[in-house]
């Protein structure tokens with residue numbers, strides 16, 4: 001009898017310890033899942049915060065660019081149009097002077113004709129800078145061709161442009177995307193001339209799986225790409241903002257005295 005009781009007790013003890021082991025394992029598992037879930041949530045919150053910070057930076061860059069552009073347009077209007085129209089106005093008033101000699105009349109009208117022509121040319125140039133008409137009428141490829149032609153006619157640099165991307169792929173890009181890519185190229189060219197003192201630039205567009213790849217290369221001075229000060233210039237951060245806006249992926253390869261290369265991959269419809 002006592003032997004059976006002892007055996008039962010042993011069994012009960014064993015069951016108790018097994019249950020205890022299960023409960024502890026269960027608790028450990030619950031705690032493990034709880035903390036790993038917490039960690040995952042924490043990582044996700046950090047990711048979201050980084051995303052929000054990036055969005056804020058993009059917004060700030062966009063506003064800064066807009067302000068810069070407004071300042072430049074205001075200056076252009078003031079220097080190249082208002083000042084000329086002011087002189088036209090003065091000259092027109094002069095026409096009212098009594099007893100003007102033929103020669104004086106000729107000089108004044110000649111002045112008015114020349115100044116109005118200059119003001120017209122300048123207003124056309126300002127409008128062209130704001131939105132290149134060729135881009136709107138004939139699309140990105142024609143826009144780049146015109147940009148390249150303008151650079152090459154300056155004779156200070158040789159720009160080569162190769163386009164093997166399918167026509168439909170370029171035509172399916174929205175007007176906004178085309179303008180972003182065009183502005184990126186304008187900034188890259190400006191930088192190659194201003195900072196890189198480049199003599200040769202190559203630009204290419206090609207299809208890359210279901211996307212378009214833009215390659216840009218100059219043979220200029222390049223820079224140390226690890227230098228954070230260099231990359232944080234307004235021009236380069238504008239490029240980064242435009243790349244984010246079009247959902248593209250970009251990369252820069254450059255070293256001092258080894259030229260500058262930029263690659264951008266973006267999707268089309």
Ligand SMILES: Nc1ncnc2c1ncn2[C@@H]1O[C@H](COP(=O)(O)OP(=O)(O)O)[C@@H](O)[C@H]1O
Nearest residue numbers: 191192195196222223230233234235236237260
């Ligand atoms: N193609 C290039 N060749 C050499 N240096 C460059 C080139 N592009 C950019 N840089 C460097 O990157 C810096 C930042 O360029 P950016 O953001 O366009 O500012 P900014 O042109 O107003 O100085 C430049 O000051 C220059 O040092």
Ligand SMILES: [Mg+2]
Nearest residue numbers: 190191235236
């Ligand atoms: Mg720049």
